[in-house]
Amino acid sequence: MAPDASILSTLNPPQIEAVTAADGPVLILAGAGSGKTRVLVHRIAWLIQQRQVAPHQILAVTFTNKAAREMKTRIEALLPFNLQGMWVGTFHGLANRLLRTHHQQAGLPAAFQILDSADQLQLLKRLVVDLGLDPKEWAPKQFQWMLNEAKEQGHRARHVDPEVDYLQRQFVRVYVAYEAACERAGMVDFAELLLKAHELLLENPELLAHYQARFQHILVDEFQDTNKIQYAWLRLLAAKHQGLFAVGDDDQSIYGWRGAEVENIRSFDRTYTEAMVVRLEQNYRSSGHILGLANHLIEHNQDRLGKALWTDTGDGELVTLYAAYNEVDEARYVLEQIQLHYARGVCYQDMAILYRSNAQSRLFEEQLLQANIHYRVYGGLRFFDRKEVKDALAYLRLLSNPNDDAAFERVVNRPTRGIGAKCLNAVKSLANETQKTLWAAAKVLIGGTVLAARSRQALSKFLHLIETLQQEGQALPLPACVEYVITQSELQRAYDKEPPDTAASRRENLAELVNAAAQVDADEGDAMNVFLSFTALEAGDEDDAPKDSVQLMSLHSAKGLEFPLVFITGMEEGLFPNNRAFDDLAKLEEERRLCYVGVTRAMATLYLTYAHARRLYGEVKYPQPSRFIEEMPSQHLQQMTDEQIRPAVYEDDIMLPFELGQRVAHATFGEGVVLAFDAHGQQMKAHINFSSVGLKWLNLEYAKLVALS
Numbered sequence: 001m002a003p004d005a006s007i008l009s010t011l012n013p014p015q016i017e018a019v020t021a022a023d024g025p026v027l028i029l030a031g032a033g034s035g036k037t038r039v040l041v042h043r044i045a046w047l048i049q050q051r052q053v054a055p056h057q058i059l060a061v062t063f064t065n066k067a068a069r070e071m072k073t074r075i076e077a078l079l080p081f082n083l084q085g086m087w088v089g090t091f092h093g094l095a096n097r098l099l100r101t102h103h104q105q106a107g108l109p110a111a112f113q114i115l116d117s118a119d120q121l122q123l124l125k126r127l128v129v130d131l132g133l134d135p136k137e138w139a140p141k142q143f144q145w146m147l148n149e150a151k152e153q154g155h156r157a158r159h160v161d162p163e164v165d166y167l168q169r170q171f172v173r174v175y176v177a178y179e180a181a182c183e184r185a186g187m188v189d190f191a192e193l194l195l196k197a198h199e200l201l202l203e204n205p206e207l208l209a210h211y212q213a214r215f216q217h218i219l220v221d222e223f224q225d226t227n228k229i230q231y232a233w234l235r236l237l238a239a240k241h242q243g244l245f246a247v248g249d250d251d252q253s254i255y256g257w258r259g260a261e262v263e264n265i266r267s268f269d270r271t272y273t274e275a276m277v278v279r280l281e282q283n284y285r286s287s288g289h290i291l292g293l294a295n296h297l298i299e300h301n302q303d304r305l306g307k308a309l310w311t312d313t314g315d316g317e318l319v320t321l322y323a324a325y326n327e328v329d330e331a332r333y334v335l336e337q338i339q340l341h342y343a344r345g346v347c348y349q350d351m352a353i354l355y356r357s358n359a360q361s362r363l364f365e366e367q368l369l370q371a372n373i374h375y376r377v378y379g380g381l382r383f384f385d386r387k388e389v390k391d392a393l394a395y396l397r398l399l400s401n402p403n404d405d406a407a408f409e410r411v412v413n414r415p416t417r418g419i420g421a422k423c424l425n426a427v428k429s430l431a432n433e434t435q436k437t438l439w440a441a442a443k444v445l446i447g448g449t450v451l452a453a454r455s456r457q458a459l460s461k462f463l464h465l466i467e468t469l470q471q472e473g474q475a476l477p478l479p480a481c482v483e484y485v486i487t488q489s490e491l492q493r494a495y496d497k498e499p500p501d502t503a504a505s506r507r508e509n510l511a512e513l514v515n516a517a518a519q520v521d522a523d524e525g526d527a528m529n530v531f532l533s534f535t536a537l538e539a540g541d542e543d544d545a546p547k548d549s550v551q552l553m554s555l556h557s558a559k560g561l562e563f564p565l566v567f568i569t570g571m572e573e574g575l576f577p578n579n580r581a582f583d584d585l586a587k588l589e590e591e592r593r594l595c596y597v598g599v600t601r602a603m604a605t606l607y608l609t610y611a612h613a614r615r616l617y618g619e620v621k622y623p624q625p626s627r628f629i630e631e632m633p634s635q636h637l638q639q640m641t642d643e644q645i646r647p648a649v650y651e652d653d654i655m656l657p658f659e660l661g662q663r664v665a666h667a668t669f670g671e672g673v674v675l676a677f678d679a680h681g682q683q684m685k686a687h688i689n690f691s692s693v694g695l696k697w698l699n700l701e702y703a704k705l706v707a708l709s
Contacts, residue, residue: 007045007078011038018278019043020050021245023216025238025272027223027265028247031309032294032600033285033562036247040219041071043245044086045078047217056085059215059237063222065090067560071221087215091230092190095197099188102207106200109186120144120189127177133170135416139497143174150175151191152227152259154198198233212240223248223268227259235271242272250305251298254556254594256586257501266305283309283600285562287316290606293636294599300631301589309600317605318638321629324611325660326620327570328689329675331363334567335371335695337607338550341565348373352551352563354598356576358505359383359512360569361552368550370694378553384535388495388506389513393535395485399470400528403437412438415494418458426451427459439463465489478527479518486510504580515615519691530692555598566602568595571610572623595628608632613661657700658686663708669693671708 008016015035018028019042030036044060047053062068068089075083087094096114099106115123124140124147150160157175162168182188188196201208218238220226223246226234238244246268253262269275283291291309298304324330338351353364362383368375383389391414397407412427413419430450431441445451446460469488473481486492495506520531551563555576570576577591599606610625658664658674664686665671672690685697686705698705 007042007049011035011042012282014278014280014282015039015042018280019046021276021278023241023243025242025268025275026245027268027272027275027277028245028280029277029305029307030247030249030280031283031307032249032252032597033283034280034309035284036221036249036280037067037071037074039280040221040247041074041078043219044071044075048079048081053217054085055081055083056087057214057216058086059094059218060086060088061094061218061220061234062088062090063225065093067221068093091233092193095193095233098197098211099193099200102200102204105204105207106196107183108188108196112186112188114193115182115187115189117144117190123181123187124174124178127174127181131170131173131177133174136494138170139494141498141502143171145499145502146171147175147178148189148191149259151189151195152229154195154229154232156195194229194233198229198236201233201236208236209240211237215243216241217243217245219245219247221247224250224253224262224265225255225260226264227261231261231264242274244272251301251307251593252559252597254559254590254597256590262590266303277305279307281307281309283311285603286311286600287313287604289315289318289636290599290602293319293606293632294596296633296636297599297628297631298592298596301592302585319606319608319632319636321637321639322607322609323625323639324609325675326613327360327363327611327615328673330569330609330611331367332675332687332689332695333609334364334569334607335367335373337567338368338373339371341605346565348375348548348550350564351567352553352558352561352565352601353567353569354553354555354558354601355569356555356578356594357508357570358386358554359508360575362512362516364552364569366694374549375552376549378551378557383509383512386509388491388509391491392482392486392489392510392513393532395466395469395489395491396482396528397532398439398466399473399485400532402439402466402470405431405438408438408442411489412459412462415490417462418454419462420455423451423455423459426455478520478531479514481528482517482531483514486514511616518615519689555594558601559597562601562603564603565605565607566598567607567609568598569609570614571608571626571629572614573626574621574623575614575616576626577628592628592631595626657684658705658707664688664705665708666690666698666703666705669696672696 008019011019015038018026018039028036028039030039040060044058047058048055060071062071072083072088087097089097099108099112103110103112121140121144124143125135128135128138128140128143157172157179160168160172160175162172182192201211215237218234220234225248234244246265248265250262250265253260253265256262269277286294288311291311295308322330322333324333334353338348341351342348355361361377365375365377365383384393391411394407394410397404398411402408409424412424427438427441427445430436430445431438434441436444442459442463446456446463451459465488469485473484476484492507492510495503497503498506516535517531520527520534555568576595577588581587581591608629610629611623613620613622615621656677660674660676662674663671664674666688669690670692672688674686674688676687677684684700686700686703687695687697689695
């Protein structure tokens with residue numbers, strides 16, 4: 001059949017080469033913004049229309065349901081065919097379809113249930129107790145992480161060596177009990193879907209032969225993000241026709257911490273020696289300066305498959321690098337640029353603030369709230385709504401008011417301390433009968449015989465803990481009090497038992513809560529209440545953000561998205577790259593790939609920011625700028641400092657009344673920190689971050705500020 005011009009007319013030469021590739025293994029190295037989804041969709045259309053491949057002979061795998069829906073919609077817009085028989089979906093969705101169809105051979109009931117992460121954890125909690133293990137010592141969350149990791153590696157309990165160490169021995173016990181419980185109840189978790197589907201094919205040769213013959217063409221998106229079991233599943237299905245069409249980018253492999261193996265894409269042409277490799281390097285998203293910076297940055301990684309992004313749309317704006325005085329100044333600068341670009345006609349929804357750690361979002365949230373600018377935290381909770389932050393705040397609320405029933409119920413057994421549902425129900429019942437608070441009811445019960453001795457003792461220890469924290473905390477400054485409560489409540493230690501990345505994130509957020517407390521400026525007796533009121537008001541603003549909202553997200557969450565205006569913040573050694581990557585080349589290179597992903601999210605305007613001083617883990621640090629900044633070529637950058645933004649301030653004939661970073665007092669606004677100055681003629685203003693009202697520019701002639709230090 002003659003080529004249909006409508007299928008190829010919108011494609012560039014490398015895209016056409018990819019779409020029209022002959023049968024056999026094909027690797028498409030698709031750079032950021034190079035049109036990989038277009039290639040996948042047009043490849044499927046080409047196979048059906050020009051190669052006469054039946055839709056049911058095509059299997060297309062994506063990583064998200066949204067991507068699968070988009071692919072189907074775009075294929076249907078190109079072709080007048082019925083695509084009913086074509087399998088398009090996520091790895092988990094397609095594995096589920098396979099298992100539903102062949103549930104008997106898989107040893108599953110027809111209506112097997114899928115456990116989500118929360119249900120899986122709940123089951124593991126019960127099994128840990130049933131096995132006689134103390135959940136405080138043997139964290140169910142850690143077992144959950146180990147269990148899913150084992151399944152992603154294709155390992156059943158029988159494959160795990162229990163003699164490695166005592167932890168591994170207990171894990172094997174839990175894994176065996178978990179497998180038995182799931183089998184009895186007919187339940188399958190997400191990792192099990194893929195492992196069970198792989199085993200189904202391996203253990204049923206006739207079934208495997210059927211699907212190998214059926215799926216002549218297997219297309220997979222985001223190939224660099226596949227893990228061991230996913231790649232094994234693909235290779236098994238593609239073994240007969242070798243028709244694996246893999247689209248991905250080794251430079252955008254950023255999920256190694258959750259099992260993705262970049263080596264899958266790097267070794268593709270060694271696994272399939274006859275593979276055709278096509279590079280998509282023309283970028284349709286970003287300007288020349290952004291791409292030039294990204295290319296030079298990623299060249300510092302080793303063992304790349306190699307490509308260089310380019311555009312024919314021109315160089316565009318230089319990338320702006322801003323050196324902030326501290327993290328507050330950084331957030332203030334970002335806000336000012338947002339307001340400036342909005343005044344120039346850029347919508348808020350076209351602006352994104354990216355950060356390496358979710359804990360960094362707090363200051364940006366504060367700035368946007370104070371400026372009455374709507375925002376949305378993408379792929380995560382607002383800072384004061386994060387579990388560990390809410391837990392710590394609940395303890396603080398109890399210190400301030402033991403009669404806070406909601407706070408009592410949240411933390412009475414968090415971390416677990418032997419106060420089970422039966423004990424708590426007894427407290428609630430007595431409170432209801434006597435119209436007392438939970439605290440008062442608990443006081444009564446520890447002196448009676450209604451509860452078992454063990455429950456009375458556990459409840460008594462909790463009440464004593466709160467009373468001790470009250471007494472000791474009163475003598476401490478607010479930040480020290482918050483840190484003391486986090487430590488003595490053992491929240492920190494409880495989270496340390498979670499998977500490494502989760503635990504690290506929780507530690508960072510708890511440390512950031514201490515930082516937030518350090519910014520409260522009130523009389524000693526009122527500081528706690530001022531702080532709790534502040535956090536409640538911020539967390540309480542929970543209406544869904546309108547469509548035109550500034551987007552806040554981690555760099556990982558930004559994968560696959562694009563924005564006209566992007567800020568990459570906190571570019572400092574120890575933060576980005578994360579200090580956990582310093583002694584591990586593989587982790588450091590993944591951090592660099594993460595930076596590359598962040599840079600290539602920007603379409604027209606990109607800001608990079610770092611701070612000379614940053615409060616981390618309760619103390620001020622003075623980090624070095626990120627090594628990634630040093631790896632960026634100067635011809636693509638314009639460096640900005642506060643001096644360059646307000647040059648008149650630093651003329652020799654102007655005497656500054658205060659130093660940057662100095663604490664000052666105002667009769668109305670209370671205490672604050674000087675961040676910057678602005679001078680026009682004889683008029684001078686100071687930019688001050690007040691603990692009570694936030695950022696304000698004040699005319700020094702009238703402000704009557706008093707230096708405090």
